[in-house]
Amino acid sequence: MKEIKVSVVEDSENLRRAVTTLLNEAPDLHCLGTCGQADEALERLPKEGPDVVLMDIRMPGMSGIECVARLMEEMPSMRIIMWTAYEDSDEIFASLAAGAHGYLLKSAEPERLLDAIREVAAGGSPISGSVARKIVDFFRSTTPTKGGVASLAPREQEVLKLLADGCPYKQIASTMDVSIGTVRTYIERIYEKLHVHSRTEAVVKYLNQGAPGRPRY
DSSP: OOOEEEEOOSSSSHHHHHHHHHHHHHHTEEEEEEEHHHHHHHHHHHHHHSSEEOOOOOOOSOOOHHHHHHHHHHTTTOOEEESSSSOOOHHHHHHHTTSSEEEEETTTTHHHHHHHHHHHHHTTOOHHHHHHHHHHHHHHOOOOOOGGGGGHHHHHHHHHHHHHHHHHHHHHHHHHSOHHHHHHHHHHHHHHHHHHHSHHHHHHHHHTTOOSSSSOO
């Protein structure tokens, strides 16, 4: 049985201790270490090389969402579960748009947490039931607008598709054979044409308008 290596980013010392014990008692899981802040995680995780990261969202200083985006730039193969007490819709979409692979509430039973780690390590996307309902309700209640994605130039649509696939800027630049600065310019134009202000809003509009090659939700 292959051991799954896990790192935990959480500002509560008591919770870090409890999760470490829980992980190390599971025969197929091992806690590599814990971090109390996002800055510490950015320094340590690339060296630790975990298979899965449990990431809190609301921490002192840098948020878990920003930390995920920066980690995915450096380690795109890393699997990350947002582990939080909050069901805020903006944070849910921002986390997933930043590159997180799952979203689990801290109120989940310990066995559910362990199963979620195994699931995400196997390529799945574990999401708490109440969070999944929020996502479904959001797409059901969003009315597609005319124009929008169809008004983008082909290269802009390519950038938007890569954003929707969860690619970090560095990977987009490599895929399209352009500089990161050029990618940022494309994204600024996309935001202007779609009348949005964030990656999350742009991706949601892209998915909801049934862009080429993607199903409409």
